[in-house]
Amino acid sequence: MDALHEIMTVAEAAALWGKSVVTVRQACTGYKKAAPRFRENEARQSGATWLVTRDGMTRVFGPEKNS
Numbered sequence: 001m002d003a004l005h006e007i008m009t010v011a012e013a014a015a016l017w018g019k020s021v022v023t024v025r026q027a028c029t030g031y032k033k034a035a036p037r038f039r040e041n042e043a044r045q046s047g048a049t050w051l052v053t054r055d056g057m058t059r060v061f062g063p064e065k066n067s
Helices: 008-019 021-028 054-061
Strands: 006-011 043-046 049-053
Touching: 006 021, 008 021, 008 049, 008 054, 021 043, 021 049, 021 054, 043 054
Parallel strands: none
Antiparallel strands: 006 049, 043 049
8 A cells, every 4th residue: 555545634544443533633632631542653733634644543443444
């Protein structure tokens, strides 16, 4: 698979893994009771958009649910 398919927005990732957008975004940013779940090389913010890697999603949430 090429590099463009290895990186996706939080909304794309949420749809593919059957998660809510809020759940994936909170895994990127953390929230008051939990630290971020993604490693530095698995998620980053680009402007107002969070981007995550396929490998990061698999590590944090398990196998892709909706392909």
